[in-house]
Amino acid sequence: MKKVALIINPQAGKCKLEKELDKIESRLTKAFAKVTIYQTGQEGDGKRFVEQHAEEIDLLIAGGGDGTVFEIMNALVPLENRPVFAILPGGTCNDFSRTLGISQKPLEALEQIIMQKCMHVDIGSYHKHYFLNFWGIGIISKVAEEMDDANKQLLGRISYYLNTSKLVFQDKAFSLKIRSEELHYDEKAELLVVGNGSYLGGIQSFFPHADVQDGKFDVLIVKEAKLKYLKKWLEAKIQDDYPENEKDDDIIYFRTSKLEVSASPEQNIDCDGEFLDKTPAIVEVLPKHLKMIYGEIQ
Numbered sequence: 001m002k003k004v005a006l007i008i009n010p011q012a013g014k015c016k017l018e019k020e021l022d023k024i025e026s027r028l029t030k031a032f033a034k035v036t037i038y039q040t041g042q043e044g045d046g047k048r049f050v051e052q053h054a055e056e057i058d059l060l061i062a063g064g065g066d067g068t069v070f071e072i073m074n075a076l077v078p079l080e081n082r083p084v085f086a087i088l089p090g091g092t093c094n095d096f097s098r099t100l101g102i103s104q105k106p107l108e109a110l111e112q113i114i115m116q117k118c119m120h121v122d123i124g125s126y127h128k129h130y131f132l133n134f135w136g137i138g139i140i141s142k143v144a145e146e147m148d149d150a151n152k153q154l155l156g157r158i159s160y161y162l163n164t165s166k167l168v169f170q171d172k173a174f175s176l177k178i179r180s181e182e183l184h185y186d187e188k189a190e191l192l193v194v195g196n197g198s199y200l201g202g203i204q205s206f207f208p209h210a211d212v213q214d215g216k217f218d219v220l221i222v223k224e225a226k227l228k229y230l231k232k233w234l235e236a237k238i239q240d241d242y243p244e245n246e247k248d249d250d251i252i253y254f255r256t257s258k259l260e261v262s263a264s265p266e267q268n269i270d271c272d273g274e275f276l277d278k279t280p281a282i283v284e285v286l287p288k289h290l291k292m293i294y295g296e297i298q
């Protein structure tokens with residue numbers, strides 16, 4: 001790979017990457033023949049850069065938090081000639097970079113990127129929006145909506161779970177209808193998570209064994225989000241083992257490549273932490289759609 005572009009959000013993660021930018025630039029220019037570094041000034045700049053320049057380059061690096069990666073990836077996925085994509089993690093959670101075994105230390109991550117180990121990864125899609133990590137409705141979106149910024153800054157990813165534990169005591173049930181080849185569902189639920197990557201909120205929580213090359217989502221429906229499930233999810237993290245729940249009627253887990261989802265009342269959709277739409281939606285895998293750089297996958 002010769003032509004490389006790094007799009008960096010200098011504000012992300014309390015300027016984590018910006019502080020290392022001189023070192024990042026000198027290392028990249030040593031490793032590649034042509035390097036362009038573009039610093040975003042506001043939301044939308046990353047998208048414009050991709051639309052104008054991505055098809056001319058070999059490797060595109062997104063430097064920032066999950067919001068920056070989401071914006072850049074969403075502009076990249078629809079292009080016909082897509083460069084190899086890499087994430088230089090610079091935010092709080094950096095979920096997909098973790099799934100790909102990329103170091104959370106920027107200069108170590110940069111060395112992994114320079115090694116250029118690539119794999120084709122699945123992308124989630126709905127209504128021409130794309131996600132790397134998850135798509136969800138129900139208490140998952142409420143967690144993000146109700147998370148205050150001060151908590152997020154102070155406690156980082158742990159605040160995600162503190163908020164979840166608050167929410168399991170509230171009644172958030174809605175009528176959920178799912179149509180997929182593997183499952184038809186017509187009942188009350190409090191949570192639906194469609195997972196692509198294995199990390200959520202910086203923790204390998206819901207789907208520790210998710211495979212980003214299998215052309216399938218991991219889908220979790222929780223009928224009633226009792227506190228015992230929160231305990232199970234945390235235990236699953238600790239034991240690195242998803243709780244098999246065939247015996248537990250309140251949790252349904254299945255895998256699929258496409259599902260149609262509707263809800264009553266309509267629900268806000270949380271797509272990799274961004275809120276763009278409400279239900280109904282058709283959620284689909286784009287198999288092995290992006291070629292991405294990976295590090296040490298466990």
Ligand SMILES: Nc1ncnc2c1ncn2[C@@H]1O[C@H](COP(=O)(O)OP(=O)(O)OP(=O)(O)O)[C@@H](O)[C@H]1O
Pocket residue numbers: 009010011012013014040041042043044045046064065066067068069071090091092093094
């Ligand atoms: N220069 C900039 N100043 C302010 N916002 C920016 C800038 N460049 C991009 N943005 C927007 O800021 C939003 C948040 O960025 P991002 O998620 O990368 O950082 P973060 O919020 O610090 O990270 P995290 O969400 O992991 O805590 C994104 O939607 C992005 O488009």
